[in-house]
Amino acid sequence: MNLLTITGRKRESYQVELEYSLLWESALGIAAITNTPLVDTLEKNGEFEQLRLEMPTALKNELDYVEQHNTWKSLLQLLHAFESNSNDLDKFNDYVHNLNDEQFKYYCLPYFGTALQQCRTLAANGNQESVDSMKEAAKDNPFLPTYIEFICQVNVVDLKMHLLAVMSLWIEAVIHADADHLLTILKRDFDEKNSMKEKLSPEEFVAWATDGTEYAPEPSVHRVLLIPQLTYRPWTIVSDIEGTKVFYYPIPNTSIFPDDKYLPNYLFIQKHKALGDEVRLRMIKLLSERDYSLKEITEQLELGKSTVHHHLKILRAASLVGNRSSNYYLKEQSLAALSKELELYLQQ
Structure with missing residues (x-):
């Protein structure tokens, strides 16, 4: 065309x-x-x-x-x-x-x-x-x-x-x-995010603030509301209200313990923990090929449904795997960012 x-x-x-x-x-x-x-x-x-x-x-x-x-x-x-x-x-x-x-x-x-x-x-x-x-x-x-x-x-x-x-x-x-x-x-994190808001595009800022959540503009959504939270870490919770997409995002360790330069971000730790298991690494490799349903993963890896569900829950909590249309997919950008996150941690 x-x-x-x-x-x-x-x-x-x-x-x-x-x-x-x-x-x-x-x-x-x-x-x-x-x-x-x-x-x-x-x-x-x-x-x-x-x-x-x-x-x-x-x-x-x-x-x-x-x-x-x-x-x-x-x-x-x-x-x-x-x-x-x-x-x-x-x-x-x-x-x-x-x-x-x-x-x-x-x-x-x-x-x-x-x-x-x-x-x-x-x-x-x-x-x-x-x-x-x-x-x-x-x-x-x-x-x-x-x-x-x-x-x-x-x-x-x-x-x-x-x-x-x-x-x-x-x-x-x-x-x-x-x-x-x-x-x-909460105020410390709010101030830190506000100081960065004008330095990034809206989409870049949302991804940065929410540990890699990618959100492209939608026709009916003119506003994105970010709400920091401690209690649901490491999860980012997504919701909708009139004209607004809401992200209740996990506050990073840097806002909780600003004086401890040796403290890694909680999600950074969870990513490495999630990858430190043979079954979950097999899942990562499988999902690098294409999206798979829970049933397909159990068949491909010859594992029980409850076992697969348990490991997928850990990978999702670490923001390495997502779920859409009843299929699981690899968050490639989140995985690719690991080396950069390690570099930033060692330099802080």
Whole structure:
């Protein structure tokens, strides 16, 4: 095909913004500790195990409810609607209390793009056809269809009480004693990222800030929001809100321990640990050929499904392998960057 371009318009990129607060850290902590499939890959897994033993019964009960209904998603959705840069829990509580039932459910429901916004509004008002449309849009997600049905059927007063209770109890048990130190780390990383933002293109900056996440502009996304977090390290969590792609990215060691020049970045350590195993190296070589499904990997390597799943989880946590359309793929840039990361570490 012969193509002659006569437009002078360049591809538009997105605007990058940063936010941080202890409310974000709290909601993500609640999400992390109740994410059973991934919790053993988290840096804070040991702390979470101890916390589970020592936490008040009231908090344990609320976290059990979070795990059952994935209400951590509601917290994050509501924080995006709220003044999320605020650290004031009382203001957040007042904001949630003052939402009417339809507003509350609308904000709790996930965003699936502009085409389904009317369905989202109608679903929040109890229209079952719209609820079913949203569930259909979410059918490839392991928890969202059930979550959507739950939000549309739940008693709003009960859910509000639960969300505010679990946030208050988490902040009291986990955040309060260390709040000043956490804010210092969050602010330090926020300042470091802001100092680099003007030196890189938006796409380069997102990749740098999130340990290699590649995100190309999308037609309906004009803003990328970066939110630093400690509690979900080493994972970067990706989400969508209206017109915005959100990355809750892991704070690097350099922002946590700025005076220790010998401390390597946590993800850098995890990459080398992930590669220090024969089975995982075989997977890396296999995925260097093409994308493979879980079934294909088990057949090619003649391993059990649970064994393959375990090793893939470690490779994904180390940001060496990704998942798309039910297939696993090698993050070639992340793998190729290892030698450069080692060089930078030795020179720091």
